[in-house]
Amino acid sequence: MIKRLILTALFLSLGLSQALSNELSNPEFTSTTASAELATDPGFDTGTGWSTQAPWSISGSTATHNGTAAGNLSTNDEPVPAYQSCMVTVEILEYNQSSNCEVRDTFFPSKQAINEFPSTDILYDCNTGSSPTDFALRAKGTDLTTIVLGGISLKTLTLDNWTEVGTRTATEHTCYDPNQGLVKFDSGGTVFSIKQALANEDYNMMLNVDTLTSGTVVVSDGGANSYEITSAGMSGFPLTIATGELYISTKGGAAASFIIDSVSAVVKSGDLSDINGLLLHVY
């Protein structure tokens, strides 16, 4: 902390504040754009596009599960394009924790549960089912408690200011969670990237890896200049951009699964690069 204070004071006294500005847009991954509504009847007003496995029923603009057996509430008109980053919004009118209601793993690999009442639950993940894709929610509770849902909205998400590079498949994709500001990468071995325009300069980079389950994070200019990260946490490193673009990628050649939290690119300023480098290490 003392070193940090001294260096901050030094930094400010030298009037270098501009030297630390992040040149990237949406560096915290908190900004996404949602698609138009994909569910045919998101409010359960007509039941069109939904299939109800007993004991689910749709009536009066709600979907109800009476807790007598496990059952699925599913779309039947394949509204969601496969392998996309998705936002599922569930309006929960009545719920008991023991009802145990979750998104089926044929849609979300993480099988997320709806668990808050009364609320609107928002779930994020990549749908990885066969193409095109139906959404399904499975209620597993048999405790005679009732679940009542007012609606389910299905939308895909794109990450603002970043461009995807690669072909989305069941095993190669990114997934966006703007609430937490996270990007999840999954790869079976083929490179998948997000990229953003960045002026050709020498930069001090920082990348915060939230979780690294497997594989290697590659930060590069898409050309000869790159840096590899193989552990979670904050990494600071120099990077030269010579192509006008910054890439964050899986390495390829091996399976990868990691989540990144933020990235910054700060232009090195001539003689001051050593100070910047030192600051990065202290922070």
Ligand SMILES: [Ca+2]
């Ligand atoms: Ca409704």
Ligand SMILES: [Ca+2]
């Ligand atoms: Ca973030």
